[in-house]
């Protein structure tokens with residue numbers, strides 16, 4: 001099948017579905033599909049209307065098999081940045097998105113969509129997330145986030161230098177076309193962070209733990225009706241376990257369970273004391289407590305799982321089958337206490353979709 005034919009097929013399928021969901025008439029859908037078919041014949045591609053872009057991005061959230069937060073797919077704010085001309089322009093759009101989404105802690109889900117692949121102003125964001133901590137060193141001795149080792153090294157090669165703390169916010173790295181990427185320090189006011197304290201244990205602050213307020217995934221490709229957008233950073237709000245049961249506790253990330261266990265004087269000489277499990281609970285309580293205390297949106301895994309089951313019901317009522325990847329949907333703490341544990345999901349990929357793409361560095 002030729003490229004053109006493939007785009008045409010995907011476009012027609014998307015437009016049919018989207019226009020139906022948007023309650024357009026059948027004539028409107030037919031007319032638009034015809035117009036797009038002619039555009040593809042003429043130019044090899046087509047341009048989404050804002051309405052198509054917006055609904056497509058929302059459908060892609062709805063179709064994301066790994067996301068437990070999909071109940072809120074219709075609330076996604078969609079910023080159209082397809083007219084961005086260069087790296088600086090892109091950086092400014094991103095800062096605006098970050099300020100809108102962070103909203104002093106009352107987090108609002110949003111996405112900014114940059115020029116489509118194939119257009120002359122196409123860009124690529126090198127960062128995995130817009131806000132992430134640098135990682136320095138090698139396997140033996142790591143300072144900061146080990147998940148950022150490669151990007152940190154790439155930033156240093158581009159001339160950036162961090163302070164060397166555990167929580168250095170990486171710069172934003174934007175590449176236009178095949179040019180050398182440019183980096184931008186994130187303006188301080190766009191990065192909200194939360195220092196961690198514990199609801200009962202006053203000494204918890206001595207651990208000096210913190211995390212940033214908003215997860216902005218910035219390295220996934222958005223595909224809508226055959227058109228791909230390599231730069232389409234999006235955000236929701238955090239689920240507590242992402243930070244407390246993974247980022248800060250994975251042994252190959254911040255590995256903080258031993259420190260928490262020592263603080264709470266747990267018996268670390270035997271597995272049967274369940275010190276890791278107890279430390280996990282204290283750390284996760286601290287995450288939820290601290291975000292709440294600082295007025296930053298966050299959801300616990302029990303509530304998120306309940307919301308997901310509501311999403312399933314809502315989709316069923318609309319006659320749509322929910323797809324999902326079970327191993328990602330179950331929370332990393334007490335998974336069998338949630339309803340998701342006891343269900344199974346088909347992990348097939350529906351379009352529009354967010355996809356992982358090869359790293360550019």
Ligand code: ARG
Nearest residue numbers: 215236237238239242243247
């Ligand atoms: N798990 C990632 C992290 O801990 C964030 C992924 C997106 N999460 C979200 N709640 N939208 O940074």
